Amino acid sequence: MANKLVRGSFIIFIGNIIFRIGGYLYRFLMAALLGPTSWGILATTLPFQGIFQTLSAGGLPPAIAKYVAEYEVVNEHDMARKTIYVALKIMVFLGIFFGVIMVFIVAPWLAYDYLGKPETLVPLQIVGLITPFSVIVGAFRGAFQGVYKMEYIVYTRAVEQLGMILFATAFVLIGFSVTGALWGTVIGFAAAAVSAVYIFRHHMAKYIPPASVDFKFTWRDELNLATTLVKFSIPVIITAIAEMLIYNICTMVMGKFLALEAVGFFAAADPISRLPLMISISIATTILPASSEAFRAGNKVALEKYVSEAYKFSLLFVVPMCIGLACFAAPILRLLYFTNPAYVAGASALAILSIGMTFYSIFSISTSIVQGIGNPRIPMYILVFGAILTAVLNWVMVPTLGIAGGAAATSIACFAMMVPILYMVFKLTQVKAPKVSVIKIFAASMIMGVVAYIMPKTTSWLFVGIIVCMIVYFFALILVRFFTQEDIVGLRALSSKFGPLSKVMGKMLDLVEKIEFR
Numbered sequence: 001m002a003n004k005l006v007r008g009s010f011i012i013f014i015g016n017i018i019f020r021i022g023g024y025l026y027r028f029l030m031a032a033l034l035g036p037t038s039w040g041i042l043a044t045t046l047p048f049q050g051i052f053q054t055l056s057a058g059g060l061p062p063a064i065a066k067y068v069a070e071y072e073v074v075n076e077h078d079m080a081r082k083t084i085y086v087a088l089k090i091m092v093f094l095g096i097f098f099g100v101i102m103v104f105i106v107a108p109w110l111a112y113d114y115l116g117k118p119e120t121l122v123p124l125q126i127v128g129l130i131t132p133f134s135v136i137v138g139a140f141r142g143a144f145q146g147v148y149k150m151e152y153i154v155y156t157r158a159v160e161q162l163g164m165i166l167f168a169t170a171f172v173l174i175g176f177s178v179t180g181a182l183w184g185t186v187i188g189f190a191a192a193a194v195s196a197v198y199i200f201r202h203h204m205a206k207y208i209p210p211a212s213v214d215f216k217f218t219w220r221d222e223l224n225l226a227t228t229l230v231k232f233s234i235p236v237i238i239t240a241i242a243e244m245l246i247y248n249i250c251t252m253v254m255g256k257f258l259a260l261e262a263v264g265f266f267a268a269a270d271p272i273s274r275l276p277l278m279i280s281i282s283i284a285t286t287i288l289p290a291s292s293e294a295f296r297a298g299n300k301v302a303l304e305k306y307v308s309e310a311y312k313f314s315l316l317f318v319v320p321m322c323i324g325l326a327c328f329a330a331p332i333l334r335l336l337y338f339t340n341p342a343y344v345a346g347a348s349a350l351a352i353l354s355i356g357m358t359f360y361s362i363f364s365i366s367t368s369i370v371q372g373i374g375n376p377r378i379p380m381y382i383l384v385f386g387a388i389l390t391a392v393l394n395w396v397m398v399p400t401l402g403i404a405g406g407a408a409a410t411s412i413a414c415f416a417m418m419v420p421i422l423y424m425v426f427k428l429t430q431v432k433a434p435k436v437s438v439i440k441i442f443a444a445s446m447i448m449g450v451v452a453y454i455m456p457k458t459t460s461w462l463f464v465g466i467i468v469c470m471i472v473y474f475f476a477l478i479l480v481r482f483f484t485q486e487d488i489v490g491l492r493a494l495s496s497k498f499g500p501l502s503k504v505m506g507k508m509l510d511l512v513e514k515i516e517f518r
Contacts (some may be wrong), residue, residue, distance in 0.1 A: 013295070015154040016179045019279060024271050029165065030181055032339045033172045034330070040264030041120055041178045044221045044255040047248030048110065049127045052102050053138075054097040054244060058130040059237030060087045061142035063229045068146025072208065078215040080146070080208050086225050088139040091415040093282050098420045102128030115255045125180040133189035140196035147207040151198050160193045164189030171275035235380055242383035246390050246413065250406040252396040258402060262345075266403040268270040268337060273353035276321040280361035284368035291372035295429070304431035310365050312437045312487075318361045319445045324466065325354035327352035329453035350409040356411025366421040370428065378424055386417040437482065444476035474508065483512050 031039045064087045073082035109126035111117060137156055144152040146212070167187045171180025254263045287310040294303035305478035325332065329350040367379040390413040397405030426433055451472045455465045477483065488509055 003228040015150075015157060017278065017282075019161055021159055022165065025147055025167065026161070026165050026268070027271050028336060029169055031171070031264070031343065032337055033169070034177065034181070034264075035340060036261045036264035037259075038264075038346075040260035040262070041123055041386075042181050043251055043263055043267030044115065044117075044120055044260065045123045045127055045178075045182065046254050046267075047244070048106075048124060050101075050132060050244050050248065051241065052098050052106075052127060052131050053134045054237065054240050056089060056135045056228070057138045057237075058094050059233030059235075060091055060229060060238060061138045061145070063087065063232040064142030065137060065145035066232065067229070068143055068208070077209045078212055079218075081210075081218055082210075082222075083225065083229070084139065084143045086222055087142070088136070090164040090226060090229070091135040091139050092132065092330055095132040099128040099131040102131070102361075102365045110229045111227075117255070117260065119257075119260075122464050123178050123182050126179060126186065127265075129186050130189050133186070133193040134164060136193040137189065139198050140200050143200065143204065143208070147204070148176060149207065152196075152203070155199065156192045160188045160192035180432040183247060187354035188495045230382055236378065239380045239383055241381070242387040245387040246381050246383065246410070246417075249387065249390045249394055250398075250410055253391070253398050254403065254406055256401045262403055265343060265346035266349050268343045268407060269333065269350035269403075270353060272332060272336070273350055273357055275325070276318045276354075276357050276361060277364065279317050279321075280314045280364050283310055283391050284364045287365060287368050287372065291369045291429075292374070300431065302321055303429055307369060307425065307429060307431050308434040308437070310369070311362070312434050312441070314361060314365055315358075315441050319358055319441055320360045320469070322361075323445050323449045324452060324469055326351040327455075328451060328457065328462055328465060329354070330457050331459045331465075335462060346403065348404040351402060352411055356407070356414045359411065359414035363414065363418045366418070369425050370421065373428055375424070375428060379421065382417050382421055384416060387442045389413045389416055437496050440477070440480040440482040443480050444473055444482060447479075448473040478512060478515055488513060 007404060019025050030042055067083045068080045071077070071083065103125045106123060107128065108488060110124055111119075111121035114278060136161065140152045141156060144150070144156075164185050164187075166184070168181040168184025174180065176183070251263060251267060254266060290306045291303060294300075295305055329347040330344050333344045333347055333350060334341060363382075370376075370378050390410055393409035393412055394406050397409045399405075401408065422433075448469050452465060453467050455461060455468070
């Protein structure tokens, strides 16, 4: 079981990194090829696409994974297969239902009444065509997860993302603009659905054998199973929708109050600001099982070590990254969107959002710790609170402050979510917060930030600035005496996983030991 868990986690971890990069590539390509206004139209549809896909899935994929795993461990293969089929029926119904609702009711209302932008009607209607395919993929991914075949999930995601990128890019280049980009998304999900069905039919029989001839399952049994699945899925879908709204409420509100060009500027900056989350989310994924194990075993020493190191090593990299993104926002946008310099208008949003991502990084790690020690509903409540606060602040600040107001509203909401979840972490675990280490990280980051602030903000100086800031930050950490012998040991173990960079990191750590400990 341990080997399956480690193997499955590693596969999903690598897949998440690859597909997050693919997601950024899709956004960068669309922004560069479409231009600010058309990209603004596409960006306006993306939040609604995500919300309707989540609603259509009904939070059922995790439920499928849970119950398939439970039935398989006791060799109840018939019930495992029935769980998949019952959930698939529910999800297909929801997918078709919400697809029809989107095409004929929600899209016209959004385009004409809420947004007041008729040009968004057809793109929003195309979003409704995605949901039936996305729920099929989601159902089978839940089945794959339930039998620990994480590579099958990665395969379907690869088909989905490659299809989206290739067909969307081709259609846009041909001249179909925003509708072409969205038809590419439809084809990507359709291809992923076909691949999921193929994998299930041809490769899953060895894990979930075909139904027994004497297996009986009445409509009442099916209804009871459906009820069980739906009950489990309710908190899942609430959490998913709340988290999605925190990420996307800015764009949804901006679409109403601002020109589509401004929405395009914000949407170009938004994914860049979230790059530091790759670090915190990776650490959050690891800390959940570690904190759970230590908490259940009553090992307070181990729990305190896990919690302390999760915050220290995350903030050690996240804080300077966020400050660097904020200081070099304009040249970063100018470099990434070199085909259209107009996107540099999103620099203010990028700078503000980058600071907010520091708060959200702390929130994501804290959420995993709280979930790991057996309190999954607390993050759900805070996420719902955060989504509501984000919506209210955006509604107030966007009309007057534009995209900078939306970025500030999101950052304030992230801070407001960080505070209570941090309080709950240290109250529930009863461990000491690594205050001294965190203060030293922020102090070193501020020193680096001062240097970054006074450097020229041109594209030619960007790479020089990055190198200089890394050197300044490294020596600032030594100056504030951040490193301990235990930190050196941990960082050496971490550096060994960085391939060619491991030697460079090893020499840097040798220098730290020479300065601080000899």
